[in-house]
Amino acid sequence: MTVPDQQGSSQENAPALAIRALSHKIGGRTILDSVDITVPASRFVVLLGQNGAGKTTLFSLVTRLYTAQSGAIRIFGHDLRQESSRALSQLGVVFQQRALDPDLSAQQNLWYHAALHGMPWGEARRRIAEELARVGLAAQAKRKVRGFSGGEARRVEIARALLHNPRLLLCDEATVGLDIRSRADIIADVRGLVRERALTVLWATHLIDEVQPDDLTIILHQGKVLNQGPARDIIASVGASSLNEAFRSITEGKAA
Numbered sequence: 286m287t288v289p290d291q292q293g294s295s296q297e298n299a300p301a302l303a304i305r306a307l308s309h310k311i312g313g314r315t316i317l318d319s320v321d322i323t324v325p326a327s328r329f330v331v332l333l334g335q336n337g338a339g340k341t342t343l344f345s346l347v348t349r350l351y352t353a354q355s356g357a358i359r360i361f362g363h364d365l366r367q368e369s370s371r372a373l374s375q376l377g378v379v380f381q382q383r384a385l386d387p388d389l390s391a392q393q394n395l396w397y398h399a400a401l402h403g404m405p406w407g408e409a410r411r412r413i414a415e416e417l418a419r420v421g422l423a424a425q426a427k428r429k430v431r432g433f434s435g436g437e438a439r440r441v442e443i444a445r446a447l448l449h450n451p452r453l454l455l456c457d458e459a460t461v462g463l464d465i466r467s468r469a470d471i472i473a474d475v476r477g478l479v480r481e482r483a484l485t486v487l488w489a490t491h492l493i494d495e496v497q498p499d500d501l502t503i504i505l506h507q508g509k510v511l512n513q514g515p516a517r518d519i520i521a522s523v524g525a526s527s528l529n530e531a532f533r534s535i536t537e538g539k540a541a
């Protein structure tokens with residue numbers, strides 16, 4: 286059954302993430318300026334922007350680490366202000382900064398997250414085992430995270446972010462600092478979750494080579510969305526031969 290929300294729209298058909306007229310200042314400086322973003326459900330969507338574009342600030346607002354000063358954020362139709370628990374329960378996050386306790390094992394880090402989400406004990410035990418197996422770390426479950434490689438630690442963070450079965454996964458520069466092989470493995474894993482489990486992913490990166498032609502791509506530059514659509518359409522719209530060239534063409538002349 287389709288349940289109309291307070292605004293009368295359908296939550297069943299709602300986008301995974303709808304951001305409208307979102308602006309945010311820090312210390313009087315505009316960091317995000319009238320941002321409108323739509324992330325359809327069950328897609329891998331790239332938030333592409335150079336360092337300082339505002340990607341982390343945007344994620345801080347979507348995760349309610351910061352409170353939005355103006356504009357609206359809805360997650361699967363749930364307004365982040367009015368229905369924050371329902372909205373946030375749909376969300377998993379992999380932060381740019383490493384966020385595991387290095388002195389705890391992989392398994393203990395996941396137990397901590399399960400407790401924060403109020404997961405029943407049996408379900409937590411099952412999901413921790415499932416996720417560690419899925420990311421290929423079942424045999425390392427009891428090892429302290431301090432001894433993990435960067436790629437292994439990232440895989441634990443992805444397992445943790447997915448533990449409570451969120452429908453929308455936010456990844457902030459999830460491959461930064463990893464070698465080519467680990468980067469490729471992590472992107473392939475996350476893309477696989479979109480295909481096989483209909484997960485929605487918003488993948489923030491400054492690395493243009495992580496974008497595939499069919500990916501819905503949002504170009505964020507100095508706090509503004511300059512373009513959004515399939516990467517191949519963005520390239521065609523400016524008559525470029527690659528996304529790299531299109532990105533330069535779209536952002537050049539927009540420097541402060």
Ligand SMILES: Nc1ncnc2c1ncn2[C@@H]1O[C@H](COP(=O)(O)OP(=O)(O)OP(=O)(O)O)[C@@H](O)[C@H]1O
Pocket residue numbers: 311312316334335336337338339340341342343458
């Ligand atoms: N707490 C803060 N105080 C002052 N300025 C900030 C703060 N947080 C972010 N900024 C500024 O806001 C802008 C956007 O930063 P943000 O971290 O959101 O960008 P980003 O796209 O995630 O880049 P990066 O990948 O380098 O983190 C930058 O100019 C940054 O210096």
